[in-house]
Amino acid sequence: MLDLRRLRYFVTVADELHFGRAAERLHIAQPPLTRQIAALETELGIRLFERSTRNVTLTPEGVQFLDHARQVIDAALSAQTSAQRLASGAAGRLAIGYTSSIPMSRVFSEIVRAFGRRAPEVELSFREVASVEHHRQIAAGVLDIAFGWAATAPLPPELTQRVLASEPLVAAVPSSSDHAARDAIDFAALAHEAFITYPPGQGSALNAALNRLCAKAALTPHLGPTATQVATLVALVAAERGVAIVPASVAALQMPGVRYVPLAGEAPLEQTLLWRTHGASRCALRFVEFAIECAEGVDRAECVKGLETSAQPAQST
CATH class of the missing domain: 3.40.190.10 (Periplasmic binding protein-like II)
Incomplete structure (x- = not known):
């Protein structure tokens, strides 16, 4: 596999067409640079530069290889940058x-x-x-x-x-019910209502909140229909199939036939x-x-x- 460092040395010499100036840019001495270029030429099996006492020029093979070398270096830098951004969590x-x-x-x-x-x-x-x-x-x-x-x-x-x-808990109640006219409601006032819930195995936190409220009020809930989506729960309330206990943010679902009434004195979710x-x-x-x-x-x-x-x-x- 090609040594990335040697490719970088080659591209720098190709840019400068002068080993001395290239060595200065790379912050190394000229003799080691010369040896690394020679080792690259040996590894590739081609001459990359024509050298004379006055001039350094690329060979035809060197001109063609230069494009490949730049692509490899750019790809390596891109991969390094991507890895660094992944490591930092920025990507x-x-x-x-x-x-x-x-x-x-x-x-x-x-x-x-x-x-x-x-x-x-x-x-x-x-x-x-x-x-x-x-x-x-x-x-x-x-x-x-x-x-x-x-x-x-x-x-x-x-x-x-x-x-x-x-978030406070609220009761989603049918607009036609007596509860809808209240500014707040005690949970115990819902004792005779059917509760629309998530099915067992779904919505466990909200179902658990309902169970907690029932235990606190010492009542056994009458369970109505179930639904897997909160929007469906609210739609069933609008259909007057019961009431639902939901987080206050669900009030964003302003569905005709439904009113959200805060539960007085209850712990938030x-x-x-x-x-x-x-x-x-x-x-x-x-x-x-x-x-x-x-x-x-x-x-x-x-x-x-x-x-x-x-x-x-x-x-x-």
Whole structure:
């Protein structure tokens, strides 16, 4: 295999057509440079330069080989730059999972949009995945990161979870119901309603929240129909098939026939970020670091600035 250093020496001599000046550019003595060029010629089996006491010129073979040598050097430099950007997390690919209600969260959209501006060379792909699948798919390497809601089940040691934000729980109720006229509602007031939920094995965090609320109110829920998508849950509420307990951000789904009523005095739901404890790529760790900064407000001004850039020029303060 050709020595990249010798190719660089050859290109420098070809540029200067003078061994002395080329040696100065390369910061080496002339005799070692001369020996390296001779070794390259021997390795290739061709003469690259015609030398005289006054002139150095490229041979016809040297002229043709020069183009190849430049391409190899450029490719090597490009590969080195790419590797460095991968190592720093400035480039790469990330597979990001999320549950169906997460994209309506402002935190999610802010993080994704601002990270895209911070690291435009990182390719992001998104996959809607049931929350119970997040652990398995991250551990298996199918996903790098997952946005979800904090569940009560203990976290496996191979995964790390960080709370990004908290959201109040609200009751999605039919507009025709008596509950719709209230500014807030006690959960116990819903005791006689049918609850529209995710099926077992999906939406585990929201189902767990419903179970927690029922346990606190000492009531046994009457379960209505199930759905795998939060939009379908809301549509079933509009169809007067029951009520649903959802994060407040779901109120972005302004569907006719539905009103979102805050639950009085109830603990919020925690939005989380999940990733591999060990073996995560530098790109994934950079995303995690940035997401935490945005969510905590450490770099909030820059995060928000990234969101506003497309609308108007940033103003100095």
